[in-house]
Amino acid sequence: MSEFNTILIRIFFTCLSVTIFYAHAEWNTNDYMKREHSLIKPYHGVGVIIPNWDFMGSTMVTHNHVRLTKDDQSLQGALWNSLPCYVRNWELQVHFKVHGHGKDLFGDGMAIWYAKDRMKPGAVFGYMDYFYGLAVFLDTYSNHNGEHNHQHPYISAMVNNGTLHYDHDRDGTHTQLAGCEAKFRNLDHDTHIAIRYQDDTLTVSTDIENKAVWKECFVVKGIKLPTGYYFGVSAATGDLSDNHDIMSIRLYELDMPGDVKDDEDRTNIIPSASFYEPPRERIEDPKPSMSGVKTFFLMLLAAIGLIVIVIVGVMMYQKHQENARKRFY
Ligand SMILES: [Ca+2]
Structure with missing residues (x-):
């Protein structure tokens, strides 16, 4: 040599x-990051295998990101942790990037899962409908204008016990726990989302403004999730498309040594949420012309009333003056 x-x-x-x-x-x-549930660069173990993670569909792994879908139509990709998670209280931080050529039209978005069944393709951002567990949707495309009064991109959460249908045509608005608008698409700086599940409370926060601080998106109490489910991320494109990239996933255990732990067995409970946002029915707004007419008549009545009072007042005053004159003469 x-x-x-x-x-x-x-x-x-x-x-x-x-x-x-x-x-x-x-x-x-x-110290509290669980490496077996985390995905950090460099991703590769031996060959194209990522230790503890499996990927499917259109997912491509590069040195810098895991691309769930590229900016192309009708793709589905997913990345699933291969080990069930038995941490009771946790925070999942995902460094992601959604970007593409579309200026006004792009989609469909991605989802972060804590679910019972892994590696199942389907219609909910590349994962199966009627799932068991928690979903946090990063929905970039508004499928139904008028049903909800918010803009897209929109982040929302859903808990499912296997019986609920995610209604894509209405952006899941009837099954969402809570949500917030978040302009996370096509940004030059890093974008992160944190999903915290602690003491049956779900808190979703974003760091998308390049300030390196978490901004609360929503908090929902009374959520029961079993242990032993899997973390995953998935994304889908349809007629519209985007690149959906994952840079890193970090799971932190929030239980500290010395915490008093309750003895409830969480392995077999059914996912549930005690509070859902009231379903947004199609309630038509009161027609502006009607309320305008109403307002007009009310104003008219008030004006007539006022005129009557003034006239009566003047008449009484004149009568009073007349009487006074009569008394003097
Ligand atoms: Ca949508």
Whole structure:
């Protein structure tokens, strides 16, 4: 072996050990991060296998991201953690990027899952309908104008016990727990979402304004989720498209050593939510012309009333003056 080759090999191993050292140092600074439920660069283990994660559909893994769908029509992709999660209180942080060529038309969006069944393709952003568990939707396309009074992109959550249908045509508005508008698409800076499940309370926050702070999207109390479900992310395109990329997924355990733990067995409970947003029925707004007419008549009545009072007042005053004059003469 030539001396040049030996030097090259030395350089390679130095770089490798430095990389391993820093990777290890990062783990040490995140004592409560569960590495078996997290996805961090470099993704690759051996070959194209990502340790503890499986991918399906249109998903492509590169050095910088896991692309669930590219900016092309009719694609579905997903990435699923292969180990069930038995952490009771947790926070999942996802570094993602949704971008594409569309200026006004793009879609459909992506979803982050904590669900019973993994690797199931379907109609809900690339995952099965009538699922068991929690979904957080990052919906970029408004399928139904007028049904809801918010803009897209829109982030919302849904808890399902296997019986609820996600109504794509109405953007799931009848089954959502809560939601918020979030302009996370086509941004130059990093975009993150945090899903916190602690003491049966779900808190979803975003970091999409390049301020490195979490901004609360919504909080919903009274949510029961079993342990032993799987984390996953999925995305879908239809007639409209976007690149849906995942840069990292970090799961933090929120139970601290020494916390008093209740003994409730959470392995077999059915996912449930005690509070749903009231279903948004198609209630027509009161017609403006009607209310205008009403207002007009009310004003007219008030004006007539006022005129009557003034006239009566004037007449009484004149009568009074007349009487006074009569008394003097
Ligand atoms: Ca939609």
